[in-house]
Amino acid sequence: xxxxxxxxxxxxxxxxxxxxxxxxxxxxxxxxxxxxxxxxxxxxxxxxxxxxxxxxxxxxxxxxxxxxxxxxxxxxxxxxxxxxxxxxxxxxxxxxxxxxxxxxxxxxxxxxxxxxxxxxxxxxxxxxxxxxxxxxxxxxxxxxxxxxxxxxxxxxxxxxxxxxxxxxxxxxxxx
Amino acid sequence: xxxxxxxxxxxxxxxxxxxxxxxxxxxxxxxxxxxxxxxxxxxxxxxxxxxxxxxxxxxxxxxxxxxxxxxxxxxxxxxxxxxxxxxxxxxxxxxxxxxxxxxxxxxxxxxxxxxxxxxxxxxxxxxxxxxxxxxxxxxxxxxxxxxxxxxxxxxxxxxxxxxxxxxxxxxxxxxxxxxxxxxxxxxxxxxxxxxxxxxxxxxxxxxxxxxxxxxxxxxxxxxxxxxxxxxxxxx
Numbered sequence: 001x002x003x004x005x006x007x008x009x010x011x012x013x014x015x016x017x018x019x020x021x022x023x024x025x026x027x028x029x030x031x032x033x034x035x036x037x038x039x040x041x042x043x044x045x046x047x048x049x050x051x052x053x054x055x056x057x058x059x060x061x062x063x064x065x066x067x068x069x070x071x072x073x074x075x076x077x078x079x080x081x082x083x084x085x086x087x088x089x090x091x092x093x094x095x096x097x098x099x100x101x102x103x104x105x106x107x108x109x110x111x112x113x114x115x116x117x118x119x120x121x122x123x124x125x126x127x128x129x130x131x132x133x134x135x136x137x138x139x140x141x142x143x144x145x146x147x148x149x150x151x152x153x154x155x156x157x158x159x160x161x162x163x164x165x166x167x168x169x170x171x172x173x174x175x
Numbered sequence: 176x177x178x179x180x181x182x183x184x185x186x187x188x189x190x191x192x193x194x195x196x197x198x199x200x201x202x203x204x205x206x207x208x209x210x211x212x213x214x215x216x217x218x219x220x221x222x223x224x225x226x227x228x229x230x231x232x233x234x235x236x237x238x239x240x241x242x243x244x245x246x247x248x249x250x251x252x253x254x255x256x257x258x259x260x261x262x263x264x265x266x267x268x269x270x271x272x273x274x275x276x277x278x279x280x281x282x283x284x285x286x287x288x289x290x291x292x293x294x295x296x297x298x299x300x301x302x303x304x305x306x307x308x309x310x311x312x313x314x315x316x317x318x319x320x321x322x323x324x325x326x327x328x329x330x331x332x333x334x335x336x337x338x339x340x341x342x343x344x345x346x347x348x349x350x351x352x353x354x355x356x357x358x359x360x361x362x363x364x365x366x367x368x369x370x371x372x373x374x375x376x377x378x379x380x381x382x383x384x385x386x387x388x389x390x391x392x393x394x395x396x397x398x399x400x401x402x403x404x405x406x407x408x409x410x
Contacts, residue, residue, distance in 0.1 A: 052215065053199040054208045057234065058303070059245025060342055060367070063203060066179055066228055068347050073249040073365035074297060074323030077356025080375065084323065084362060 181236070182225040191217040191225065191233055203234020223339075238339050242267045242368040244303040249324075251332065251366030252296050252311065262290060264298070267368045270308040274298060278312040280321040288326070295327040295372055297364045327364055330374030331381050333388060338369050340392045351391050351399045355384055358407055379410055 005011060057063075064071055076084035185191070191206060202208060205221040219225065223237025242250075244266065252264035252272060261276035274296065276287045290296065302310035315322035343349055345365055352363060361375035361384055371388060375381045383406045391399050 052197070052208065055199075055201045057201060057203045057232075058243075059248055060204065060234075061245060061247040061249075063179060063226070063228055063232070063234060064342065064345055068345070071345060072323045073345060073367070074363070075352065075365075076360075076362040077352065078360025080360040081362040 179226050179228045182227060184223070185219040185225045185235065186222050187218075187220050189219045191219065197231050199231060201228075201230060201232040203232065205235025205237055206233055236339055236342070238337050240335065240337050240369055242338060244268045244272070244300050244309040244368075246300060246303045247316065248300045248303070248367040249365070250298060250300060250311070250368040251327070251364055251370040251372050252298055252368075253332075254290055254292050254294050254296065256292060257290075262296075264296060264311055266300075266309070266311070266366075267370065268309060272298075272300070272309040272311045274311040274313070278314060279325065280314055280319070290326055295330075295332060297324050297327055297366070297372070299324060323364070327372045327374075330362075330372050331385060333371040333373065333385050334369070336369045336371055336389070337392065338367065341365050341367055341369060341371065344371075344388070350396055351387065351403070354400060354403050355387060358403070359384065383407070383410055 074084060076082075079085055200208070200217070202217065203226075205219060205223060206217055207220055208217050209215070217233070219235055221235055221237040221239075223235040226234055226236055228234070244250075250266045252266040252274070254262045254274075255265045255271055256263045260273070261278070262274045264272045264274045266272050276282075277284070278298075278301075279288050282288065296311075296313060298311035298313050299316065300309055301312040301316075313324040314320065315324070344352060345367075355361070359375055359380045361373060361380065363374075363384075364372040366372070371385075373381055373384050373388075375384060387403055387406050390402055394402060
């Protein structure tokens with residue numbers, strides 16, 4: 001049967017394929033045989049179909065993250081850079097503090113209790129407030145402190161020292 | 176936990192088996208999908224170890240010293256020059272990278288960091304394209320914090336390390352750096368561009384650490400331990 005008959009719509013329907021595509025491909029093949037050089041015996045592929053869905057990754061950063069999700073190429077060993085080893089530095093720092101606290105534990109708990117009492121309810125019947133009434137705190141938090149004033153902020157276990165601080169209480173108002 | 180599995184050593188042209196039946200794949204460096212109409216296959220293009228990862232991911236780990244910038248790589252760069260926007264940084268790639276002066280943590284237009292030419296920075300590649308010059312940032316992508324990025328002061332820069340060796344040092348299973356750390360306190364910045372920055376207490380210890388890193392590329396964990404002991408004896 002001639003190719004023209006085969007390209008007719010009712011013939012395509014009988015064969016079970018779409019009429020327009022095969023008609024176009026037939027006409028395209030016609031043109032190709034006349035004007036274009038083709039290899040005999042090789043099927044002309046008009047459309048390359050990619051059956052797989054492929055994603056390409058150009059680098060290794062995503063694969064490194066599989067092994068270590070929050071990896072960082074920056075590291076410190078032996079506490080050389082404490083900023084990079086915060087967990088270990090904090091743990092060691094707290095151990096040091098615990099060692100020094102053991103000796104003066106009883107005194108500090110009483111001092112802590114006194115500060116708690118003062119903090120909650122304010123001044124009580126002329127009780128000393130060695131920390132809060134220091135000149136440094138009365139001036140306000142924005143200004144720099146002198147080195148001599150810093151000693152007053154240290155928890156004072158000596159009652160005479162706390163009385164000295166108390167002298168300035170009436171001169172400057174607390175902000 | 177998801178793990179990367181190392182498989183066989185493959186040569187260029189070898190077909191990756193086990194990937195033919197899958198419809199959706201992720202291919203990493205070294206692998207290409209070839210379809211010539213009649214046959215589909217996934218071929219290796221480099222000589223290296225074939226690795227598999229979760230979610231149908233395949234890639235090759237091969238020895239290469241030439242760095243090609245890739246997105247989200249952590250690199251060690253050296254500032255080459257300054258311009259109005261920021262800095263030009265040499266990261267070992269074909270083109271210099273651009274580091275914006277505001278791409279740091281807690282920075283405003285008035286309080287920008289002032290980095291000198293020749294200083295080293297640890298940064299993340301924020302833009303990597305074959306048609307554009309790469310761009311760097313000294314902040315973490317998700318948190319916006321420094322997270323170890325920024326200027327690297329002092330120390331010593333080891334250059335010309337193969338990229339695969341640096342990646343092996345980054346793995347959690349590698350014990351070389353932690354073993355050295357038990358004897359010598361030091362800090363390190365591993366750049367995926369084949370550069371490693373090391374800083375420690377003295378020049379002798381820094382040189383010892385650099386030698387240990389360079390010589391440990393083809394050594395097994397036991398040989399690495401022996402290497403560390405041999406180097407420590409020289410100190």
